[in-house]
Amino acid sequence: MTIKVYGDSISGNCLKVKWVLDRLNLSYDWIETDVTSGSTRTQTFLALNPAGQVPTVVLEDGRVLAQSGAIALYFAENSDLIPADAYDRAKMFEWMFWEQYSHEPYVAVRRFHMRYMGKAAEELDPKLLERGSGALQRMEDALRGGGDWFAGPRLSLADIALVAYTRMAADGGFDLGLYPHIQAWIGRVEGELGLSPYV
Amino acid sequence: MTIKVYGDSISGNCLKVKWVLDRLNLSYDWIETDVTSGSTRTQTFLALNPAGQVPTVVLEDGRVLAQSGAIALYFAENSDLIPADAYDRAKMFEWMFWEQYSHEPYVAVRRFHMRYMGKAAEELDPKLLERGSGALQRMEDALRGGGDWFAGPRLSLADIALVAYTRMAADGGFDLGLYPHIQAWIGRVEGELGLSPYV
CATH class of the missing domain: 1.20.1050.10 (Glutathione S-transferase Yfyf (Class Pi); Chain A, domain 2)
Known part of the structure; x- marks a missing residue:
């Protein structure tokens, strides 16, 4: 299963995740999720991320991660996006x-x-x-x-x-x-x- | 030089740092810094941390770190306070x-x-x-x-x-x-x- 990113293209927090994935040449499906129309407050979305926030990522094994910083750190581990010192x-x-x-x-x-x-x-x-x-x-x-x-x-x-x-x-x-x-x-x-x- | 922690004992953010250091048996000097009286807005303090926030830590080599999460991660590296998985x-x-x-x-x-x-x-x-x-x-x-x-x-x-x-x-x-x-x-x-x- 491909990585799924639920994100709103107008959100800087979501773009951070996109840029990290692109920089690392990881492939993913971007699922455009409009914050202004309440798409993060539906039952389906809240089952995925009870915080009702994007970005939310579904990993290849189906496990879910939220918070742009945490997602970026997860994917960037062992890359030069994280200083060695x-x-x-x-x-x-x-x-x-x-x-x-x-x-x-x-x-x-x-x-x-x-x-x-x-x-x-x-x-x-x-x-x-x-x-x-x-x-x-x-x-x-x-x-x-x-x-x-x-x-x-x-x-x-x-x-x-x-x-x-x-x-x-x-x-x-x-x-x-x-x-x-x-x-x-x-x-x-x-x-x-x-x-x-x-x- | 001993680690110096500038912290206010009423602040949960500052206590996080104290608990991590105590848990890891690291010794440090706690410099009580009263947020309500403006001690984090003095010229001296702002020279240390331009964000004017506690906790602020001065490491043994004199370098400065701020943000409770970043300080905790720095000291806890390679300890069991950070999950291996x-x-x-x-x-x-x-x-x-x-x-x-x-x-x-x-x-x-x-x-x-x-x-x-x-x-x-x-x-x-x-x-x-x-x-x-x-x-x-x-x-x-x-x-x-x-x-x-x-x-x-x-x-x-x-x-x-x-x-x-x-x-x-x-x-x-x-x-x-x-x-x-x-x-x-x-x-x-x-x-x-x-x-x-x-x-």
């Missing part, structure tokens, strides 16, 4: 957890409301802009003071986790022009992953 | 990411407002209760349908991550009496970690 690897985890806790809930959520729910900036909790901008500034500072990648000497799961919603940040009213190091890094990641610039 | 290990990651995204922002945040900010239930966003209860119900269902532990055949980092705020949930107005399997599991985790019941 223990400290670099820990920094990769640090950025992955930080992205889910301190970046995604602001940058991705503001984008979702503005681009997909048709909300105007004035209708939104001002914390989304403030904290999202803070998260982007923190990435800019890290890149200005560091190397080309977030953890270790080459592209890792940290870059993949961080780039997903960062490259889409303009959808949420964030001005990437303020962050030149982030812009250059997005170009590097897109180059590695063979992606066209996000529009 | 690849799928069990992925489930451990799944629960760790899920806890930070779908449990802590509701269960821990409601507790913080009620117990430490002196807020009444009526003043709080009703989503905190609704989603926090949903998270607890999901854990109850997983334990009812599964084994004694969240990932693999024994205590893992998944249990440590999940137990931290779950055992304190009553502080946030959640009734653990509704979740008998969670209550039994909390007892098992506390037994393994040598903790007294939380009051």
Whole structure:
């Protein structure tokens, strides 16, 4: 049985899984699952993943995995997407957890409301802009003071986790022009992953 | 140089790190860092961790690590707190990411407002209760349908991550009496970690 990925193509979290699988040359079936229409809340879907979230993956043996970070780690094990050095690897985890806790809930959520729910900036909790901008500034500072990648000497799961919603940040009213190091890094990641610039 | 842990003893995220270090018999200095008084927002602290969050760890060689999950993974590597089986290990990651995204922002945040900010239930966003209860119900269902532990055949980092705020949930107005399997599991985790019941 082929790996099945239940994912919504508009979701950065789902794209992270797609990019990891593509990078590793693993074949899979992508089952487009529209979050906005409630497809993750049906009885059938909840039986697969009681959290009602995408991405959800069904492995070749039928077992199920959820959470983009966990899925990425499972497939990328023993690949160069995970740094060999223990400290670099820990920094990769640090950025992955930080992205889910301190970046995604602001940058991705503001984008979702503005681009997909048709909300105007004035209708939104001002914390989304403030904290999202803070998260982007923190990435800019890290890149200005560091190397080309977030953890270790080459592209890792940290870059993949961080780039997903960062490259889409303009959808949420964030001005990437303020962050030149982030812009250059997005170009590097897109180059590695063979992606066209996000529009 | 001894490992330094900057942590606030009222924070479940910080206690996770303490429990892992204690379990592994690693020695460390605990530097009590009061979140409520702004100690994580000083220039000195931000130079250590620009995210301004605890736990923050300074390793023996002076390098810094943040994010409870990343710190726990760094120290627990090659210990039995990380399941040997690849799928069990992925489930451990799944629960760790899920806890930070779908449990802590509701269960821990409601507790913080009620117990430490002196807020009444009526003043709080009703989503905190609704989603926090949903998270607890999901854990109850997983334990009812599964084994004694969240990932693999024994205590893992998944249990440590999940137990931290779950055992304190009553502080946030959640009734653990509704979740008998969670209550039994909390007892098992506390037994393994040598903790007294939380009051």
